[in-house]
Each structure stands twice: as C-alpha cells, then as structure tokens.
Amino acid sequence: MPRSASTNRELREKSRERILGAALEVFAEKGYEAASISDVTQRAEVSRGLVTYYFASKQLLAAELLDRWLDGIGAILTLQGTANEKLAGIIDGTLMAAATTLPTQRLAITLMMQPTTHDVFAAVEQAKAARVVEIEDAIRAIFTARGATDPAVEEMLLRATLEGVTVKLAIYPETFPVEAVRRRLHASYELPVPATPLPIASPPVDRLRAR
Structure with missing residues (x-):
C-alpha cells in the first residue's frame, strides 16, 4: 500500500533531522574543517545521496x-x-x-x-x-x-x-x-538575588582549568 503524502513528509523530516544531528556531533568532535560529508553520512547511517539531497555541501549543513x-x-x-x-x-x-x-x-x-x-x-x-x-x-x-x-x-x-x-x-x-x-x-545589574540555583552542575569557584 502506497504511503500517504503526510507519512512521506514525516519520513523526510526525520531523515533531515537525523542528518543534522549527525553533522552537529561530527563537527563538534572533529572540528568543521576536518569533518567531511562522508563522516556525516557514516554517523547518520544514511546514503551519501540522501545527505547531498538535503544539503549539497558541508557549508549548507553548517549554515x-x-x-x-x-x-x-x-x-x-x-x-x-x-x-x-x-x-x-x-x-x-x-x-x-x-x-x-x-x-x-x-x-x-x-x-x-x-x-x-x-x-x-x-x-x-x-x-x-x-x-x-x-x-x-x-x-x-x-x-x-x-x-x-x-x-x-x-x-x-x-x-x-x-x-x-x-x-x-x-x-x-x-x-x-x-x-x-x-x-x-x-x-x-542590581537584580534580586536568585531564590534557587539553576538546575545544572556548577563547581565551586577555584581556577579555570581544562580537564
């Protein structure tokens, strides 16, 4: 049974989001310059043709x-x-x-x-x-x-x-x-003292050091 137009749109959107998520991970890990479309393709586990269908270049992914x-x-x-x-x-x-x-x-x-x-x-x-x-x-x-x-x-x-x-x-x-x-x-900025801390990890004040 043929898929409906809405189902096809949903599948295309999921594929596009998967590619973007993979690109973000690859760019963050390797750096933009070192990363390639092939890296994104492998991470997203899709064909290169599908990636280039949505994003013809690495620049368009970054954009x-x-x-x-x-x-x-x-x-x-x-x-x-x-x-x-x-x-x-x-x-x-x-x-x-x-x-x-x-x-x-x-x-x-x-x-x-x-x-x-x-x-x-x-x-x-x-x-x-x-x-x-x-x-x-x-x-x-x-x-x-x-x-x-x-x-x-x-x-x-x-x-x-x-x-x-x-x-x-x-x-x-x-x-x-x-x-x-x-x-x-x-x-x-003379704002009221926050009543509660932000719900994120926050180490005590010491010295900024990379780990």
Missing part, C-alpha cells in the same frame, strides 16, 4: 545549524514580566543554554571566529537580519525601561559579556562556576 542557533537566541522575545524579570531571564536562559548545549555552542563559536567559516556565519546572520534586529531592539527596550542612558551600548555589553561567558564555559565545562557567575551578573 542550517547556525540558523537554528540564532533561532534559539530569539527565544528571549517570548520572555514576559517586568524589565528586571526579562533581564534576569536573558541571563539565566543564556547560561542554561550554554551549559546544556555545549556541542552547539562550541560549533557556533568556531564558525563565527574562524576565517574560513566566518562568511558562512555572516551569510546566515544577514539572512536573519530582521530577526537579529528584533532581538537587539527587545534587549534595548529592556534597558530603556530600566532608565539606561545608552540602551544600545548596554545591549552590546550584555551580549558581549554573555558570549564571553559562553566561550569560557565551552572551554572549561568542568571547572567553570556557572552559579557563582550567574549571581555576580544578577548583582551587577
């Missing part, structure tokens, strides 16, 4: 993963509450995402910074220009509501700080004191 990473950042647009509550949500949400999706964070950082793949990131960012501006404006609106003199600078500083924290966490996942840093960030 799709970066596209989803940017969409994840856009989750801040759904935050509700006062300006302080939204700011606390951005800080906590970023730390949670950094700690629980380290392969994705490492890949995004690598693709953004390496000269050979920066253009891939730039193209994705340009394609998402309207969404990026929406995110920037949402953060600036928070600082405007808090009475900031220059909300644009505050938005850039917050993003730079959180991105820096994400980099350090990606490098030192086993020794980075997430909770202590979180509370320091809350205090620096």
Whole structure:
C-alpha cells in the first residue's frame, strides 16, 4: 500500500533531522574543517545521496545549524514580566543554554571566529537580519525601561559579556562556576538575588582549568 503524502513528509523530516544531528556531533568532535560529508553520512547511517539531497555541501549543513542557533537566541522575545524579570531571564536562559548545549555552542563559536567559516556565519546572520534586529531592539527596550542612558551600548555589553561567558564555559565545562557567575551578573545589574540555583552542575569557584 502506497504511503500517504503526510507519512512521506514525516519520513523526510526525520531523515533531515537525523542528518543534522549527525553533522552537529561530527563537527563538534572533529572540528568543521576536518569533518567531511562522508563522516556525516557514516554517523547518520544514511546514503551519501540522501545527505547531498538535503544539503549539497558541508557549508549548507553548517549554515542550517547556525540558523537554528540564532533561532534559539530569539527565544528571549517570548520572555514576559517586568524589565528586571526579562533581564534576569536573558541571563539565566543564556547560561542554561550554554551549559546544556555545549556541542552547539562550541560549533557556533568556531564558525563565527574562524576565517574560513566566518562568511558562512555572516551569510546566515544577514539572512536573519530582521530577526537579529528584533532581538537587539527587545534587549534595548529592556534597558530603556530600566532608565539606561545608552540602551544600545548596554545591549552590546550584555551580549558581549554573555558570549564571553559562553566561550569560557565551552572551554572549561568542568571547572567553570556557572552559579557563582550567574549571581555576580544578577548583582551587577542590581537584580534580586536568585531564590534557587539553576538546575545544572556548577563547581565551586577555584581556577579555570581544562580537564
């Protein structure tokens, strides 16, 4: 009996997601430059033809993963509450995402910074220009509501700080004191002390060392 159109769509989507998941794992383990389409094919346990049907090149695989990473950042647009509550949500949400999706964070950082793949990131960012501006404006609106003199600078500083924290966490996942840093960030913006710790592992403050 022939499969229905909806069943075929579901199977295609599952195959596509399987390929993307495999690409993320391979890129995270080998690095983007060293990884190949053949590596992704083997990890996904699908034919090379199926991979190239959905993604004609390694660059397109990376672009799709970066596209989803940017969409994840856009989750801040759904935050509700006062300006302080939204700011606390951005800080906590970023730390949670950094700690629980380290392969994705490492890949995004690598693709953004390496000269050979920066253009891939730039193209994705340009394609998402309207969404990026929406995110920037949402953060600036928070600082405007808090009475900031220059909300644009505050938005850039917050993003730079959180991105820096994400980099350090990606490098030192086993020794980075997430909770202590979180509370320091809350205090620096004169936010209420968090009532409970984030539900993620957080070593005590000592020294950042790779293990």
